[in-house]
Amino acid sequence: MLEVNHASKIFAKGTPNQKIALRNLNLSLKEGEFVTVLGSNGAGKSTLFNAICGSFILDEGSIRLDGRDITFLSEHKRARQIGRLFQDPMKGTAPNLTIEENLALSYSRNSKGLFSKAVGKKERELFREKLRTFDMGLEDRMKTKIGLLSGGQRQVVTLLMSTIVTPKLLLLDEHTAALDPATSEKVMEITNRIVKENNINTLMITHNMASALVTGNRTIMLDDGEIIFDMTEEKRKGMTVSDLMVMYSEKKQQNFDNDRILLSN
Amino acid sequence: MSVFIGSMELGLLYAIMVMGIYISFRVLNIPDLTTEGSFTFGLVISALFVTKGHPVLGLFMAIAAGAVAGIVTGFLQTKMNIHPVLAGILTMSGLYSINLWVLDGSSNLTLLGTESIYTMLRSQFEGLSRDTVELMIGAVIVLIVIVILYFFFQTELGLAIRATGDNPDMVRASSINVDTMKMIALAISNGLIALCGGLITQYQSFADVNSGVGTLVVGLASVIIGEVFFGRRSLTIGFISCVAGSVIYRYIIAIAINSQWFPAYMLKLVSSIIVALALALPVIKTKIVESKAKRRRKSC
Ligand SMILES: Nc1ncnc2c1ncn2[C@@H]1O[C@H](COP(=O)(O)OP(=O)(O)OP(=O)(O)O)[C@@H](O)[C@H]1O
Numbered sequence A: 001m002l003e004v005n006h007a008s009k010i011f012a013k014g015t016p017n018q019k020i021a022l023r024n025l026n027l028s029l030k031e032g033e034f035v036t037v038l039g040s041n042g043a044g045k046s047t048l049f050n051a052i053c054g055s056f057i058l059d060e061g062s063i064r065l066d067g068r069d070i071t072f073l074s075e076h077k078r079a080r081q082i083g084r085l086f087q088d089p090m091k092g093t094a095p096n097l098t099i100e101e102n103l104a105l106s107y108s109r110n111s112k113g114l115f116s117k118a119v120g121k122k123e124r125e126l127f128r129e130k131l132r133t134f135d136m137g138l139e140d141r142m143k144t145k146i147g148l149l150s151g152g153q154r155q156v157v158t159l160l161m162s163t164i165v166t167p168k169l170l171l172l173d174e175h176t177a178a179l180d181p182a183t184s185e186k187v188m189e190i191t192n193r194i195v196k197e198n199n200i201n202t203l204m205i206t207h208n209m210a211s212a213l214v215t216g217n218r219t220i221m222l223d224d225g226e227i228i229f230d231m232t233e234e235k236r237k238g239m240t241v242s243d244l245m246v247m248y249s250e251k252k253q254q255n256f257d258n259d260r261i262l263l264s265n
Numbered sequence B: 001m002s003v004f005i006g007s008m009e010l011g012l013l014y015a016i017m018v019m020g021i022y023i024s025f026r027v028l029n030i031p032d033l034t035t036e037g038s039f040t041f042g043l044v045i046s047a048l049f050v051t052k053g054h055p056v057l058g059l060f061m062a063i064a065a066g067a068v069a070g071i072v073t074g075f076l077q078t079k080m081n082i083h084p085v086l087a088g089i090l091t092m093s094g095l096y097s098i099n100l101w102v103l104d105g106s107s108n109l110t111l112l113g114t115e116s117i118y119t120m121l122r123s124q125f126e127g128l129s130r131d132t133v134e135l136m137i138g139a140v141i142v143l144i145v146i147v148i149l150y151f152f153f154q155t156e157l158g159l160a161i162r163a164t165g166d167n168p169d170m171v172r173a174s175s176i177n178v179d180t181m182k183m184i185a186l187a188i189s190n191g192l193i194a195l196c197g198g199l200i201t202q203y204q205s206f207a208d209v210n211s212g213v214g215t216l217v218v219g220l221a222s223v224i225i226g227e228v229f230f231g232r233r234s235l236t237i238g239f240i241s242c243v244a245g246s247v248i249y250r251y252i253i254a255i256a257i258n259s260q261w262f263p264a265y266m267l268k269l270v271s272s273i274i275v276a277l278a279l280a281l282p283v284i285k286t287k288i289v290e291s292k293a294k295r296r297r298k299s300c
């Protein structure tokens, strides 16, 4: 359903700061997959998401979503089918608009027309019903400005915003990293439920290896702009964090050796 | 005509411009310098149609003219990536030539003896005094504008524009074209500003290509004065506070001139100082708090 083919992206090409952020990367998602994405800082995880969302256009390669070539499609047009959450809870919501107004804005993907009332009775009912399932009391604060909510509450609202019109693909970029452990767990639980209920194809970046191995049904690891391993459900069963660390350092050693061979020749 | 009523009349008419400035300055969060150009553009277009015998059509054409000016500025800002302040200056400066062109190269035009919406409505309501009719025209148009804006900003489009000023990334993530939203908002903003110019010229029976000078600062001062009284709350209250700010501004000026605190030509300087002080207030406040804290710690 998602096909990233031979994706390459070089930042500041031809300058001393040149950085190869994506290296001929291939990734293919099947319908119903929930993939956790691991990788050290600077591995290119967010860059991969940016490429899929259209924050920039790839130097090389192509992206297909649901059979359609979106390589050159503008960012806001891709957003019709792609929901995205960031680490920073401030990023996904408009602070001076109320909860219901924020939700209405994302719900307008299902537009009834530009000049129709954004928050009608029906919408308000729907939003309240959805918010109630989170058990955070947000359904009684729909006229509160989002800027007054806590980070965790904002992130939950953002999660609902990006899935209220079911997207083809959901991209989660360390969306629980800025939250305290309890809130983070709660947001993770809500995430799992929404993804499962709506059967949304999901990519989730996380630095928590233990949770990456048990969340979703596939785990990939990025390093230096490449996918260095890709484990489907059966392969990652029984895998522990230390197994993963061993695999990672072996892979790094192997790359290092290859480089040395290249250099010494 | 008493000064009291005259200030009220001007305050109401200029309130339309103030609401336009509010849309760019507060809703969209963009300083838009197109104002002085679009105000005069609306003014000369309206004057032109008055001379041709179409005062009402003139007002609608003024709105359209201002909207076009706003779209040009929006296009320069978004598609051409020119700094918003510079984009506004470019449009404003270009409009100066266009405004002269509309008036056939002359810098002013008198409309005495021609039919305007003022003369039309005065003869409609013969029983009422001249001041009453003029006040009513201002009040009714302001009311209509507020009602339209109130409903507009609750529509999907209106909501998207408000969100664009608040968090453009989130708007893009909701699959909405941010550039288009900015252009629409600037079109509405400058359409209102031009409507104000169009009304002013019919009110004064006179058009002058230099009458836009300083209007932006007047507008900003009015927005800020309104916020002193109403605070910054909902959008609707914001528009009402624009009207209040605009009227209060006219009274401050009337009082200042009548009491001869300063000569009339100092008005623009005074307006600039009001705006600068109001915008600097948050910084001044924190500086005062900091220096107090410093002194306290030193004295311990
Ligand atoms: N716009 C940009 N211009 C220049 N370099 C960039 C840009 N965006 C990313 N990079 C570089 O590309 C590399 C990959 O960055 P990316 O943000 O994708 O890392 P990441 O895997 O998300 O890391 P983290 O775990 O820290 O979020 C980094 O070296 C970064 O400095």
Ligand SMILES: [Mg+2]
Pocket (backbone or CB within 6 Å): A045, A046, A047, A173
């Ligand atoms: Mg990142």
